[in-house]
Amino acid sequence: MTKSSVRSSTKNRATRAPALDVRALNRATLERQLLLRRSGLSARDAVAHLLGLQAQNVTPPYYALAARLDGFAPQRLSMLMADREVARMVTVRSTLHTHTADDCLTLRPLVQPARDRELGTFRAGLAGVDLDVLAGLARQLVETEPRTMAELRQALSARWPDADPQALAVAARCTLPLVQVTPRGLWGRSGQVALTTAEHWLGRAAGPALEPDSLVLRYLAAFGPASVKDMQAWAGLTRLRDAFERLRPRLLTFRDPDGTELFDLPDAPRPDPDTPAPPRFLPEFDNLLLSHADRGRVVPPEYRGRHWQGNQAYRTLLVDGFLAGLWKLDPGALVIEPFAEPTRAQRDEVTAEGERMLAALHPDTPYDIRFGTVARH
Secondary structure: OOHHHHHHHHHHHHHHOOEOOHHHHHHHHHHHOOOOOOEOOOHHHHHHHOOOEEOOOOOHHHHHHHOOEOOOOHHHHHHHHHOOOEEEEEOHHHOEEEEEHHHHHHHHHHOHHHHHHHHHOOHHHHOOOOHHHHHHHHHHHHHHOOEOHHHHHHHHHHHOOOOOHHHHHHHHHHHOOEEEOOOOOOOOOOOOOOEEEHHHHHOOOOOOOOOHHHHHHHHHHHHOOEOHHHHHHHHOOOOOHHHHHHHHHHOEEEEOOOOOEEEEOOOOOOOOOOOOOOOEEEOOOOHHHOOOOOHHHOOOHHHOOOOEEOOEEOEEEEEOOEEEEEEEEEOOEEEEEEOOOOOHHHHHHHHHHHHHHHHHHOOOOOOEEEEOOOOOO
């Protein structure tokens, strides 16, 4: 069958599939993301179910779990990190995530093509460098003791003085499955970024890479219903359609308001679109807002782009399941900046949720809760 025939067949199937409106997609995604109601899962099981937590900064994984888990305390994730049951490493979308040890050792090999593409942008600075030799030397360095990127640049430049030092360090980061060692990432602790291999830190060899089909099923469990392009946006990978097609007999199909074909697990929850969705305070770069090609299931069209400035994401507020404002912690105050004037009932619900979040993460620090306004971006 030609590519055009495949596209035509896919379009015809999507046309016949049941339609899901934006609210139906929103409620289904919130339920998978543990945001429609707080879950009783353990922190480790939640990290596994969610396929990792975006962790470009230290605190977002803690805020992400506080919004999702019943009775969460930050020490629970810190203990997992200190015990090396979870770790921070670059995986999907070539961004830093907190993953379970199992996913560190099996997910990273699957997304290696994205790291290879990243490395390709530094080829000019690596002329004459044998990447296999570099990987072996870098592994020896970081497994002798964790190294900062500056230390890697210095050590590798001594071996290849004519190469670009930054390109050498990036090559080490792209060719090796490097994790950030503690105390970096622990709640209430500080520490510079120091790296070693996942195998060395976690004390066991990397397993075989996750099969694409298995990853599709896990992605749908955490982010579905979703299209092929949605998953490719989440993973930072291409050519995933074959995996969806292999799984098609085991999946249900729907279509979104634009007619795009969506896939889902047959037994996955798809709540009534009128199911109440309580307010939630999400950290910057939360995967809820980053894991679909079409983010309209969470971000209303009129607010598109309002939670970003350049490459920096703001902390976001959900009201009725949708992006509705921003928030920040100023000295002594949780400042809530809604995009539109909330009703009295919404203001009360947001305030209660803010109090709950502060009690979980900052029980010893007094904060007022204030409503402000959002400047136009």
